[in-house]
Amino acid sequence: MSATPVRTPVGIVGAGPAGLFLAHLLHRQGIESVVLETRSREEVEGTIRAGVLEQWTVDLMQDLGLGDRMRREGHFHRGITLRFNGESWHLDFEDLTGGKRVTVYPQHEVLRDLIAARLANGGEIRFGVQDVQLHGLTTDRPRITYRNGDGEPEELHCDFIAGCDGSQGTSRQHVEGRTEYQHLYPFGWLGILVEAPPSHHELIYARHGRGFALLSTRSPDIQRMYLQCGPTDNAADFPDDLIWSELHRRLETVDGWTLTEGRIFQKNVIGMRSFVCDRMQHGRLYIAGDAAHIVPPTGAKGLNLAVADAVYLARGLEDFYGRGRRDRLEQYTATCLRRIWKAERFSWYMTTMLHTNPAEDPFEQRIHLADLDYVVHSRAAATALAENYVGLPLD
Template sequence: MSTPPRRTQVGIIGAGPAGLFLAHLLHRQGIKSVILETRTREEVEGTIRAGVLEQWTVDLMQDLGLGERMRREGHFHRGITLRFAGESHHLDFEDLTGGKRVTVYPQHEVLKDLVAARLADGGELHFGVRDVGLHDLTTDRPRLTYTTRDGEPQVLHCDFIAGVDGSQGLSRQSIEGRTEYGHLYPFGWLGILVEAPPSHHELIYARHERGFALLSTRSPEIQRLYIQCGPTDDVAEYPDERIWSELHRRLETVDGWTLTEGRIFQKGVIGMRSFVCDRMQHGRLFIAGDAAHIVPPTGAKGLNLAVADAVYLSRGLDCFYRTGRQDGLDRYTETCLRRIWKAERFSWYMTTLLHTNPAESPFEHRIRLADLDYVVHSRAAATALAENYVGLPLD
């Protein structure tokens, strides 16, 4: 006996940042949604990713009642430190942006908070589904088909579908007439988690002739560090001794600052790329987050861009259900892309500024150093960097 079709207002494919934030925003607006996720809850909450939250993202979490644990366990920094030529230069973002700060709170912790709140609100969130299909997207009755983790086939009728199923998901493939823009960077990051106390009170971004390095924090006991490496390097090529040697050399200063070592308990290499899909809607389907764009992590924009997409889409849907007007939904792609391309520009800028490129000429190397020197000695340049880092205002 087949299961009768079910219905909701918005079907959401994916329980990442964009999907979960969208569901919470819609819930506040009185709009019903159902989230379908192919991964298990343990897989969603166990995907370890760093997280630097823009000020408006922090404010949104507080406004939605999702910020209690973040306030307790997050790290709030006045700014960042740029390090090059053996010297450190502090950029005071609070001063440069009228009080905005840097909040370090890992993405997987954000997801844990969102999942727990969604389930506590009684919202539908189905993990471990498979065989998701999108149908009738250009009609006013689109539908999703899927199989539950128990093997039951399901049909979900929707008014709209939000495809937030990541860069490898099916949703983007259903966007007709799209153009995709991409850029591969000739380097990657080797990231490690370390049992050690903090070596510094805020993030350090370092450019060194041997390559980029980043010092971040996870908790008072756990630190996150990265070094530039080849995009296809094998973790086995980096024993602990080599990693510490590279970190000490790339983060060293002329004033004798020292890095605190500890037990490395996780290593991983990630490649770096930029990607933008120039069309984010087709009929009643709207894509968001990694399904529509990817940024290198240097600019700390990935999660924040996904949440911005969710905000813009929720505004369009709210207007539609309150007034019947579709102009907000019609402008969804245009509105999102203005912010996306600015974030791509900033991420590209930070990445090329701080990394050494094997193909970089001595002239280009000197240009990068001059750019860094300009940023740390010009309030106007430092303000431009700070404004982008803490988050441009939402349109």
């Protein structure tokens, strides 16, 4: 027997960046919501994912009162270093963009902050729910059915549903008339976590004949590094000695810079793909975050795109409840897609420029090196890269 249905203005499916930011943005405007999440709180907070926050995302967290720990523990980078042909070139983002920079603060830490603040404010997050189903999306009374953590059926009645349940969630499947665009890259990343002090003060993106490499930081004692590998490779097939050998070769410089080694305590391989769903709403359902788009991590756009979706959707809902206007909700897909396709373009550009693609001929390989050479010697080209990396304006 189903429990008495719960009523809330907005039902949010998914406690990832899009869903949690949306909940906080709505709460600030006095619009209540309930967040449903299939994973436990421990699973959400324990899923380790890197995070590079654009300037406006950092500003938004501070504006929402969520930035205290980020300010203490995040790493604020003035720019990045591009490395190719054994030489390093620093791109000074603050100089190129009028003072903007990026913040390295892992996504799981962002989620911990959002969850803690949401619960402290009395907001609801129902973890561990199962069998989530959406109903009545083309009516003015949509509802969500699910089973709670004890397996009992429950219902959530809403005015609107936000599908923020990721690329494997159910929400996108309810968007009728959609077209899905996808591009699979012929390589992946082997990611490692290392107990070691930083080898460099900012991110290093390296292109090498043997493949791409990325040097990042997680904390003063933990570093994150990546190696280009095959998309279906198994992390267990990469012994530590091989990993260090490849990292040294791909990151080496003619001036004798050295990489600091340490104990590798985590390895994983991630595939690389781009994905866009060209319709992000159906009736009273609006999808956001990974449910609507995926970018390769080279451009550091994934989390920031999810937050932008949440901002645009929150604005539409604020207009609906505060002014009785629907125009922003009606334009939600078009507004989001303008930003999404620019982020997809930039992520594709960074990925193809920095990786060695076995399917490309020597001519194409030289074009990518010429592109890198142009970026580091042209202020206009460097500015274009910097503007995209630190985050394009929301409006």
